[in-house]
Amino acid sequence: MNNPIVKWLAVLFALFHVYNNWFTAVSELWFAAIHFGGFGALCALMFNTKKNEKTHDGLISISDILLALASVSIAAYLILFEDSLYARQTDFITSDYVFASLSILIAIELSRRTSGWFMPGLILLSLCYVLFLGQYVPGVFSFPGLSAETVLYRSYWGSDGMFGMVANISATFVFMFILFGSFLLKSGAGDFIIRVARSAAGHYTGGAGHVAIVGSGLMGSISGSAVATTVSTGVITIPMMIRSGFSPRFAAGVEAAASTGGQLMPPVMGAGAFVMASYTQIPYLTIISVSVLPALLYFLVVAFFVRIDAKKMDIPLVKVDRSSTLATLKKGWPFIVPLAVLIISLILGYTPVRSATFAIFAVIGVSWLTDTPMHFERCIEAIIDSLRIMVPTAILLVAVGLVINVVTTTGLGNAFSVMIVEWADGSLLMTLILVALASLVLGMGLPVTASYIVLATLAAPALYDLISEAALLNALNSTNLPSNIEAIIALFEGEAVTAVREMPAEMRQLVRTQLLDPALLTGMLLSAHLIIFWLSQDSNVTPPVCLVAFAAAAIAGTKPMQTGLMSWKIAKGLYLIPVLFAFTPLVTGTWAERLTVFGFASLGLYALAGILQGHLEKKLTMATWSLLLISAFLLLWPGSLITVHLVGAGILIGVIIWQRRPSTH
Helix, strand or coil, X not given: CCCHHHHHHHHHHHHHHHHHHHHCCCCHHHHHHHHHHHHHHHHHHHCCCCCCCCCCCCCCCHHHHHHHHHHHHHHHHHHHCHHHHHHHCCCCCHHHHHHHHHHHHHHHHHHHXXXXXXHHHHHHHHHHHHHCHHHHCCHHHCCCCCCHHHHHHHXXXXXXXXXXXHHHHHHHHHHHHHHHHHHHXXXXXXXXXXXXXXXXHCCCCCHHHHHHHHHHHHHHHHHCCHHHHHHHHHHHHHHHHHHHCCCHHHXXXXXXXXXXXXXXXXXXXXXXXHHHHHHHCCCHHHHHHHHHHHHHHHHHHHHHHHHHHHHHHCCCCCCCCCHHHHHHHHHHXXXXXXXXXXXXXXXXXXXXXXXXXXXXXHHHXXXXXXXXXXXXXHHHHHHHHHHHHHHHHHHHHHHHHHHHHHHHHHCHHHHHHHHHHHXXXXXXXXXXXXXXHHHHHHHCCCCHHHHHHHHHHHHHHHHHHHHHHXXXXXXXXXXXXXXXXXXXXXXXXXXXXXXXXXXXHHHHHHHHHHHCCHHHHHHHHHHHHHHHHHHHHHHHCCXXXXXHHHHHHHHHCCCHHHHHHHHHHHCCHHHHHHHHHHHCCCCCCCHHHHXXXXXXXXXXXXXXXXXXXXECCCECCHHHHHHHHHHHHHHCCCCCCHHHHHHHHXXXXXXXXXXXXXXXX
């Protein structure tokens, strides 16, 4: 934003978001339209057709100015003629055709500028499907097609279209928490996090790697972007790890894995928790409370790889003065206050948007007690930094509304769920594998939040059904079924499992709500969405397209694809922990059950990390490798047999003791 006019217009636009999120000055539809119109204009002025960033002279081409004006006109037309548009509906006049079509074309073009051709291709394929292509598709995906007027109306004015729920999520939750993260980082919290991580984690085996895990994990939670976290903290942590003895490829892999995990760590979770709360209507505090243990489990997996590699490379233990941790916290306590304000506000019942606003003001206030006070110029810089992240995010989240509209209009989500169930043949594990593959493909072209939204629309119903199936069958085997439930089951021949799988989704949900505890149902729904959200992160670190790993490779000077493979190995928790969501009470159980799963899973994942590295305390022999494999299998077994888990823990402890025995040489 080198052009001063663009800069100040952008700042005013950001302040309008803050004002409207606090006072609700305009309706949701108008706000979503203004959100896209403004960020579309900024995108047109920031990203030209040939390269990502404008030249340093601040000049803007005529074509980009016209595109910016067209983006604004889309919002203006909807606001000025909203009543007439609803009255006419699909009885279009010429201007309706022009502006509705223009909105789609601009969404496609701006998506291309910010993220390449994947999103535009997905939009075009979706629109072709709903217009005419669906009638040529056989099986469950067949769709007769809709008229152009109906598609344009639903895309431009419909509640599931461009300016529907997803756009409002972008304008409210996502915007405010990206703004909060930008203010927090600009106040100096990033340096504070690195100092705390260095003093707190530096004294463990592989200390530099643990510093990267703690620092990047905390930074990623508030930055809202795994790539941004990698670039900002990686320039410090990757050279630090290399100097301590880790290989450059391993150091880059650790940084990429830790930065990705920041999106899973409460309280912010990269704004993902708020998107999930809007989608599922599950309270935000419920989501973050059950996400704490899984997030810690993920970072433990990364830490296990660091510890084992440090042992493998014989990296010496660096002594760190523990008193420096207290000194760092004492000096930097103001940086903790905004997070405390955020959490306390949420607990007191304020909305997430208002809580984020309180937290932003807390950042500004307490920053004057530090060496980096948030004076006027620094606040403007924080707003500009947030807009640089928000422009492509807003464009993609509004544009993905076009895809969501097609999915909901055509029933494609239900068809996709049916296909998954048929392919998986009722197997929950196979369903997880299919969803993981789908998330990887989507993640190659979409950011994490957009990928989660699309995949949740498609696959969450199937996952929810399968996760709740066992509990539902147990309830159906009860001898005291309500009469209406007995009547429903009597409609289907065969066993209860057949009845459950064959009955329509609405009927199955009715049976669930009458037979199962509401808290259990909420936990199962949350499990399904957390599985999808976690798997949506995998494109950050999984080849062939893994932008976070590529960013880390650029800092470390390593080959991108090899670095991607390393980060994929280190981030194994992204794939293993969702399995625990599905098969264990890690989300649905009591705190005692969750802690039990957490404890045994930690040991099992440590054994698994040793297997993948071929090393634990010492290099593994065939015998110790086999014992670790048995141990990991028993510790991660989804059943509730404590004896099985204790046997697995005993085997792991035995291997560790055996490898730590004094050498006979």
